[in-house]
Amino acid sequence: MITPVFKREFLGYFRSPVAYVFLIAFLVISVALAFSRYGGFYRANLASLDAYFQFYPWLFLFLVPAAGMRLWSEEKRSGTVELLFTLPITTLEAVLGKFLAAWAFLTLGILLSFPMVLTVAYLGDPDWGVLIATYFGAILMAGGYLGVCSLMSALTKNQVISFVLSLVACAVLVFLGLSGFTDTLAAVFPVSVADAVSNFSFMTHFDSFTKGIVDPKDVVFFLSLMGFTLFLNVVVLER
Amino acid sequence: MIEVKGLVKTYGAKRAVDGVTFSVRRGDILGFLGPNGAGKSTTMKMITGFLRPTAGTAVVGGHDVTADPVAVKRKIGYLPESAPAYGEMTVEEFLFFIAECRGFKGPDAKRAAAERAIQLTHLVPVRRQTIETLSKGYKQRVGFAQAMLHDPPILVLDEPTDGLDPNQKNEVRSLIKGMAVEKAVILSTHILEEVEAICNRVIIISQGRVVADETPEQLRARQPGARLDEIFRTLTLSDV
Numbered sequence A: 001m002i003t004p005v006f007k008r009e010f011l012g013y014f015r016s017p018v019a020y021v022f023l024i025a026f027l028v029i030s031v032a033l034a035f036s037r038y039g040g041f042y043r044a045n046l047a048s049l050d051a052y053f054q055f056y057p058w059l060f061l062f063l064v065p066a067a068g069m070r071l072w073s074e075e076k077r078s079g080t081v082e083l084l085f086t087l088p089i090t091t092l093e094a095v096l097g098k099f100l101a102a103w104a105f106l107t108l109g110i111l112l113s114f115p116m117v118l119t120v121a122y123l124g125d126p127d128w129g130v131l132i133a134t135y136f137g138a139i140l141m142a143g144g145y146l147g148v149c150s151l152m153s154a155l156t157k158n159q160v161i162s163f164v165l166s167l168v169a170c171a172v173l174v175f176l177g178l179s180g181f182t183d184t185l186a187a188v189f190p191v192s193v194a195d196a197v198s199n200f201s202f203m204t205h206f207d208s209f210t211k212g213i214v215d216p217k218d219v220v221f222f223l224s225l226m227g228f229t230l231f232l233n234v235v236v237l238e239r
Numbered sequence B: 001m002i003e004v005k006g007l008v009k010t011y012g013a014k015r016a017v018d019g020v021t022f023s024v025r026r027g028d029i030l031g032f033l034g035p036n037g038a039g040k041s042t043t044m045k046m047i048t049g050f051l052r053p054t055a056g057t058a059v060v061g062g063h064d065v066t067a068d069p070v071a072v073k074r075k076i077g078y079l080p081e082s083a084p085a086y087g088e089m090t091v092e093e094f095l096f097f098i099a100e101c102r103g104f105k106g107p108d109a110k111r112a113a114a115e116r117a118i119q120l121t122h123l124v125p126v127r128r129q130t131i132e133t134l135s136k137g138y139k140q141r142v143g144f145a146q147a148m149l150h151d152p153p154i155l156v157l158d159e160p161t162d163g164l165d166p167n168q169k170n171e172v173r174s175l176i177k178g179m180a181v182e183k184a185v186i187l188s189t190h191i192l193e194e195v196e197a198i199c200n201r202v203i204i205i206s207q208g209r210v211v212a213d214e215t216p217e218q219l220r221a222r223q224p225g226a227r228l229d230e231i232f233r234t235l236t237l238s239d240v
């Protein structure tokens, strides 16, 4: 019974301008950042997409909450939750169906960056292993962000509040891994504590993917973050 | 087919529903009356498994809502108050989605179920229109179509004729009456004549409690010669 929920939610993005606005904004901003003086895609003169992907944790910070804020808030505001939860569907099925639909949508956005890959492949000889690992990592990371956003959107019927809560929660999960923050932490606490804290950050776990390393630890981190947030999501909705 | 046993719902200190008990058999059309805020919608939301009761339970078609909500939801067709629906979908898309969720297998079966609901509720002229652009009455019809799409043995309808024009009101009433022989129906309404026209039982609730549970004739007999709204007023005086 996940399929109908998934289909409705996924196609729902395309029944309104949301999908087009989102996908275009995502591509324009991500590519512009890569070519900007901060990205240095040209200057690096390397056949790699590091310059493109380095901004993903920051980009996701805004874009994933934008894609996820409506998941439950909109259902609550319009009263359709009452419809959804009087159909013969369990809460878990509904949560999974919606989550997977939004994740598929984000994946679509990420994969639409393939012209960047083509460019790199045309200009040079990129390391395909690294590229594939990076895409895999980016998609996993999107799922991690989205789990948090889906949970936050179940807490309120107001989409603005949902967006802000998601942004704050995701920001915390990014900042935990910022070197400035972990250095300060390491100065006060033992290094092991600083390491443990930074272990909860998106940054820390995304980094190794961009180097072409698919470490099971990182995969497990993102998957368990999704599992945990979706579990809480069910709990919140059944409350 | 429906056994409601001591349902209670509290919001903070307020008791929205305060120990409601009744039962509905096959062939019954139960009219659910009461002033605004009496707890009609809240009771229906608990019977349909949307809200978890603070206390008590309902047994619907042999399944306890608190223990097996999904089995209960399968048996019920529910029209929530003000008929919520996904506004960005067209009528057809929406009813097709409901058919999928209701477990119809294969595109033909789904299409047939949606088609039947469209015909019965006279939605043919707007079938390709998005729901958000429909008039209130048509939205209401979509909600009704959605509720009876899987031909459920039990119908729970929260103000089903709200917003309909007089012709449609009659249409919906005769539809309900025609289906009721092999179904159990609960409908809430503020139209007292509607109860007389189609219901064979009336329950009046006031401040979350049942104050009358009888046939429309017995209700009339309470004050011979008085109008129904006067009887209703007397019974719900505590609520004003």
Ligand SMILES: Nc1ncnc2c1ncn2[C@@H]1O[C@H](COP(=O)(O)OP(=O)(O)OP(=O)(O)O)[C@@H](O)[C@H]1O
Pocket: B011, B016, B034, B035, B036, B037, B038, B039, B040, B041, B042, B043, B081
């Ligand atoms: N989520 C909620 N939080 C707090 N109070 C609520 C909530 N939902 C309902 N109530 C209260 O419960 C009471 C019963 O509401 P309900 O919607 O069941 O009334 P009703 O009989 O359907 O009224 P109406 O005829 O206006 O539809 C009301 O006093 C309402 O304010």
Ligand SMILES: [Mg+2]
Pocket: B040, B041, B042, B081, B158
């Ligand atoms: Mg009501």
